[in-house]
Amino acid sequence: xxxxxxxxxxxxxxxxxxxxxxxxxxxxxxxxxxxxxxxxxxxxxxxxxxxxxxxxxxxxxxxxxxxxxxxxxxxxxxxxxxxxxxxxxxxxxxxxxxxxxxxxxxxxxxxx
Amino acid sequence: xxxxxxxxxxxxxxxxxxxxxxxxxxxxxxxxxxxxxxxxxxxxxxxxxxxxxxxxxxxxxxxxxxxxxxxxxxxxxxxxxxxxxxxxxxxxxxxxxxxxxxxxxxxxxxxxxxxx
Numbered sequence: 026x027x028x029x030x031x032x033x034x035x036x037x038x039x040x041x042x043x044x045x046x047x048x049x050x051x052x053x054x055x056x057x058x059x060x061x062x063x064x065x066x067x068x069x070x071x072x073x074x075x076x077x078x079x080x081x082x083x084x085x086x087x088x089x090x091x092x093x094x095x096x097x098x099x100x101x102x103x104x105x106x107x108x109x110x111x112x113x114x115x116x117x118x119x120x121x122x123x124x125x126x127x128x129x130x131x132x133x134x135x136x137x
Numbered sequence: 138x139x140x141x142x143x144x145x146x147x148x149x150x151x152x153x154x155x156x157x158x159x160x161x162x163x164x165x166x167x168x169x170x171x172x173x174x175x176x177x178x179x180x181x182x183x184x185x186x187x188x189x190x191x192x193x194x195x196x197x198x199x200x201x202x203x204x205x206x207x208x209x210x211x212x213x214x215x216x217x218x219x220x221x222x223x224x225x226x227x228x229x230x231x232x233x234x235x236x237x238x239x240x241x242x243x244x245x246x247x248x249x250x251x252x253x
Binding site for chain 2: 031033059061066067068069070071074113124125126127128129130
């Protein structure tokens, strides 16, 4: 079992839909949880970051972490064609020398 | 520069040749990472440099892979005797300290390596 599992998709939705992206993980020591967005032929960029459990909202994006279930989610409201990209979850332990472990990423397409 | 710069952006090489990939991180970022991204495989960790500490080489897939970081800045990833399975996008990232927090990693656009 990989440390971080993410449904590879792809996922196609109509414009305006609510999108739910999810990851599960196996190591309960992960404390930092992030979502990265990657456009074609570009490097990933940080979209949302959460420490430990709880929710965080930023505009149309909401990140949720449920540590008891080892499950994280990213919700996109009122999805736009410009949201079409690959979304990768990432997580790490505490400590200055901890590196990120990424999920495989899911490709989202928002149809106009 | 304002971002992480990688060169070349594309590289086609013959099987068995050596290649060098370059990464110029954001000035002041103490941590530098190399990842490999293959189709359907996500981001695979290769190596991590943090300040003057010994690098974390735990992700390097074989002894054909090596990396250096000179003067705490520019890094070079070297692949010797390239194989077709080395074909992938090689991504470099830099961060302040461990990169877990609000600033995260800043990635370059990657080097797309094709071994023919």
